[in-house]
Every structure is written in C-alpha cells, then in structure tokens.
Amino acid sequence: MNKIFFVSCLLIILTGCVQDSPNIKQIENLQFFIDNKSDNRVTEIESGLQYLVLEEGNPEGISPNSDQIISAHFHGTLTNGEVFWSSLDSEPLTIELSKLIIGCQKIISLMKVGDKWRAFIDPTMAYGEEGRPGIPSNSILIFDIELIAVN
Numbered sequence: 001m002n003k004i005f006f007v008s009c010l011l012i013i014l015t016g017c018v019q020d021s022p023n024i025k026q027i028e029n030l031q032f033f034i035d036n037k038s039d040n041r042v043t044e045i046e047s048g049l050q051y052l053v054l055e056e057g058n059p060e061g062i063s064p065n066s067d068q069i070i071s072a073h074f075h076g077t078l079t080n081g082e083v084f085w086s087s088l089d090s091e092p093l094t095i096e097l098s099k100l101i102i103g104c105q106k107i108i109s110l111m112k113v114g115d116k117w118r119a120f121i122d123p124t125m126a127y128g129e130e131g132r133p134g135i136p137s138n139s140i141l142i143f144d145i146e147l148i149a150v151n
Helices: 002-016 022-037 102-108
Strands: 044-048 049-055 067-078 081-084 093-096 118-122 143-150
Touching: 002 044, 022 044, 022 049, 044 102, 049 102, 067 102, 081 102, 102 118
Parallel strands: none
Antiparallel strands: 044 049, 049 118, 067 081, 067 093, 067 143, 118 143
C-alpha cells in the first residue's frame, strides 16, 4: 500500500514538471549560452547577450546612438532554426534604435555601418514570458543583422 501511494505521488510530481516549465527552459537557455561561448569567435557582451562577426564594415565608420534612426536587414530565427521574421526578401527595416528590443539595441550600438553580425539574445532582453506570434515564451532569439545606414 505504501509503495502504491509513493509511486502515485511521484507520478503526480513528475507530470507537473512538464518540458515547457519556466525553470527547465531557463536551464536550457543558460546551457545554450555556455555552449555558444565555447566558440572562440563568439563575443559575450553580458550574460545572455552574445554576437559573432559575419562580415566587418568600415572599422572607422560610425556606430548609432539610441536616438538615431538606423536602416538594417534582420533575419530572425529560433534556436531550432525556425525563421520567425526576415527583411531579406524586402526592404531593410528603418527605425529609431531605441524602438527595438533591448538586446538588439545593445548589439547594434556596437556595430559600424557595413557590419553583419549574428546576435544571440536571451529572452530577458527580448520578449520574455509573453513571447509573440511565432515566438514561444522564453525563447532565445538569433538575429543576423546587417547595419546599412545610420541617420
């Protein structure tokens, strides 16, 4: 009788620990950034914010301030490779830098015109628990960003 009770309690606890629980997702996200950082080409700005230089622009070019308008191409994917948004088949996005998610603001403020970087952004600097259509809650976002102009 005690074994049946113990097994029943264990099953109830285990079914409550679903794969999508925030704690499991946070651990997976942390592991992603630890593994990603082991690539010596990846630079970490701060915990949960990394980038990889794909192409370098003019090293003496300008970097945008948060109140400036930027023009850039974005190709956004999830860690499973699923594309959630891309401007590559259309016009580049032209927007005030401060209007982007905080992770993109921080990354792009370090870029020079002509740079193309791959940014890895923790959900705390993106859409967090809310997510967005096509972006599940607590998702790491991966953006290939090409900074075309700063106005």
